[in-house]
Amino acid sequence: MSDSQGMSIVVRVVTRWLLGLILIFGLAVALYGHLTPGGGFAGGTIVACGFVLAILAFGGSRGPGAFFTRWASALDAIGALAFLALAILGFTAGAFLQQWAARGDAFTLGSAPSIVLLNLAILLKVGAGLFAGFSAIALFEQTADPDTADSEKGADA
Amino acid sequence: MDFVLYGLTGFVILGSIAALEMKSLLSAVIAVGVVGLGLSIVFLLLGAPDIAITQVVVEVIVVTVLIRAASRVPAETAPLRTGRTRTLAGAGLALVAVGLLVAAFQTLPAFGTQRFAPALWYLEQATELTGAANVVTAILLDFRAYDTLGEATVILTAVVGALAVLRRPSRRKEKSHV
Structure with missing residues (x-):
């Protein structure tokens, strides 16, 4: 099947060059979400797009996408728990979801550290979550073909 | 514009x-x-x-x-059932809906008018109070962070549901495949 070996050498080489840039761009969109348009959701989606590109280019079983596939659902849960932990940390400043970290100068990266951390948690959550959804669909289709009949028989019995 | x-x-x-x-x-x-x-x-x-x-x-x-x-x-879809009565009824319903919508939109304030005082307060105070220069983020992750928490929960639930439905059919049998 064409999926297991990925796409042509042109696509694979270009993907190898671009993947790092895509991931850095997604990270930057999330990291500077409190200063410029963007944020954790947009950044996470860009990161997920990068890994989807890797899966499509290299195939499901090789490359950085395969590594991420294995960890996607765990990272998804870690992102959600990190968001919750940061929210609970707000109690140190008085209330749930209160900004707890000391704030730096306005219009700099450190102007709202709590928001930066929350954005990064959302990046992890959304990036891993969307990618987990994609890989579930892609790999489900990939493995369904040979053993659909087999597994259906098993389910009936 | x-x-x-x-x-x-x-x-x-x-x-x-x-x-x-x-x-x-x-x-x-x-x-x-x-x-x-x-x-x-x-x-x-x-x-x-x-x-x-x-x-x-x-x-x-x-x-x-x-x-x-x-x-x-x-790529096969069920043929759409069409008939004159069906088409006429659909067109009539669409006309009624368009008429109601036009009537409803007449009562709205003109496009882009500033009507909400709380929004102005957020625009003026957000950067100073939260440290975030992007007011959208300031509202999403500070003033209305509970909404974002709920949103994250929704996504987590959706992903968990999708993974549960679409999981590999026989994971135990073909561990080597992973």
Whole structure:
């Protein structure tokens, strides 16, 4: 099947060059979400797009996408728990979801550290979550073909 | 400016009609992509870059996933049942709906008028109170962070549900495949 070996050498080489840039761009969109348009959701989606590109280019079983596939659902849960932990940390400043970290100068990266951390948690959550959804669909289709009949028989019995 | 906006909105409406009427699933998915990208330009023109960015990237990943899924499904759809009564009834309903919508929109304030005092307070105070220069983020992750927490929960639940439904059929048997 064409999926297991990925796409042509042109696509694979270009993907190898671009993947790092895509991931850095997604990270930057999330990291500077409190200063410029963007944020954790947009950044996470860009990161997920990068890994989807890797899966499509290299195939499901090789490359950085395969590594991420294995960890996607765990990272998804870690992102959600990190968001919750940061929210609970707000109690140190008085209330749930209160900004707890000391704030730096306005219009700099450190102007709202709590928001930066929350954005990064959302990046992890959304990036891993969307990618987990994609890989579930892609790999489900990939493995369904040979053993659909087999597994259906098993389910009936 | 208004002209461009109306043109784009009409384009988006045409795209959604096309997505509904296309016979082939793949063409319908591409029409959905047209709708999303047109919508993101509308958001950009309305001065909402945050929403526009999110719309673009979500659209890209959704269309990729849908194309991937649609290319596997055999391209056959049930023939649409049509008849004169059906068509007439549909057209009549559409006319009534358009009339009601036009009547409803007459009562709304003009497009872009500033009516809400709380919004102004947020615009003035947000950067000073939260340290975030992007007011959208200040509201999402400070004033209305509970909403974002709920949103994250929704996504987590959706992913857990999708993974539960789409999990590999026989994971225990073919561990070597992973």
